[in-house]
Structures are given as C-alpha cells and as structure tokens.
Amino acid sequence: MLKDIIAPKVENIALAVIKEKNELDETVWNVYILNMQNNVLESTLVSSKGYGETVKGEKIKTSMLRHLVGDIPPNSYAKIEPIIEEVFGLHNEYWVSYFQNNKMYDKKYIFLAETIKEENFVTIPLINKKGVLLK
Numbered sequence: 108m109l110k111d112i113i114a115p116k117v118e119n120i121a122l123a124v125i126k127e128k129n130e131l132d133e134t135v136w137n138v139y140i141l142n143m144q145n146n147v148l149e150s151t152l153v154s155s156k157g158y159g160e161t162v163k164g165e166k167i168k169t170s171m172l173r174h175l176v177g178d179i180p181p182n183s184y185a186k187i188e189p190i191i192e193e194v195f196g197l198h199n200e201y202w203v204s205y206f207q208n209n210k211m212y213d214k215k216y217i218f219l220a221e222t223i224k225e226e227n228f229v230t231i232p233l234i235n236k237k238g239v240l241l242k
Contacts, residue, residue: 117214119143122201123231124190124223125238136223138187140203141233142179148205151176153187157197159220169194179205184233195223216241 121141129135138155142148153176157169176185190199198220204213218241228237 115210115212117203117212120148120203120214121232121240121242122187122203122216122218123184123234123238123240124218125231125234125236126225127236136190136192138190138201139184139231139234139238140176140179140187141184141231142181143232145181146207147181148179149207151179151185151203151205153204154202155188155200157194157199159197167197169197182233190223196220199223 119142121143123139123141124136125139126134126136140151140153153174154171155174156171159167161167172188174187176187179185187201199218201216201218202213203216204211206212218239223239225237227239229240230236231238231240
C-alpha cells in the first residue's frame with residue numbers, strides 16, 4: 108500500500124542559517140526558507156527540533172517548535188525562527204511542508220552538528236548575505 112503513494116519531489120527549496128545584526132546592532136542567527144521556484148508555496152509549515160548526544164553519551168533533545176510561515180511568493184524567502192549558538196552542537200532538523208497545485212510536498216532538512224559555522228558560509232541566493240545553505 109505504501110508503495111502506491113507517490114510523494115512529489117521537492118525542488119528548488121532551500122534552508123539557510125544566516126548570522127546578521129538585529130535592530131539593536133546585536134549579532135543574531137536566523138533560519139530562513141528560500142523559494143527558488145516560479146510558483147507560490149502555499150500554507151507552508153515548518154517544524155524544528157534539535158537532537159544529539161553529550162560528550163558522556165547521554166541523549167539530548169530540544170522541544171519541537173512548529174511555525175506557520177504561510178504563503179511564500181515565487182523567488183522569495185521568509186524567516187522561520189531565530190536560532191541560538193548553544194544548539195549548534197546538535198543536529199538541527201527542519202521538516203518543511205507546503206501545498207502546490209492541490210498537492211502536498213514535504214522534505215526534511217538537517218543541519219548536522221557543528222556545521223553551522225563561518226567556515227561553511229556561502230552567499231545565500233535571493234537574500235545576498237553569507238550563511239550556511241541546505242538544498
């Protein structure tokens with residue numbers, strides 16, 4: 108039965124973590140979703156969580172957060188959430204779901220532990236700032 112379910116492939120959607128300044132000129136990290144398609148992403152939902160292990164091998168996880176991002180116009184982006192540096196040592200997972208042409212699309216993106224750092228920065232398309240990008 109599961110083999111009969113056809114899941115549409117997610118293309119030209121990316122997530123980025125960007126280090127930037129806020130309105131108080133403080134350094135903050137924010138997570139963005141990028142719609143690099145020529146179609147609207149409708150009713151976009153994103154859930155996020157962090158998980159991993161301590162040095163002693165104890166399992167650790169964060170609370171799951173859910174964000175209703177809404178519609179994301181073609182070739183644009185939306186901020187999902189701020190992220191704190193204390194969770195960069197964890198795997199940070201984002202599950203993105205949206206509708207397009209009456210079909211539901213979803214994809215999991217994982218920023219692996221210790222990968223959100225400046226040495227992995229690239230120029231983020233559409234936003235034109237430096238950050239870590241997952242496609």
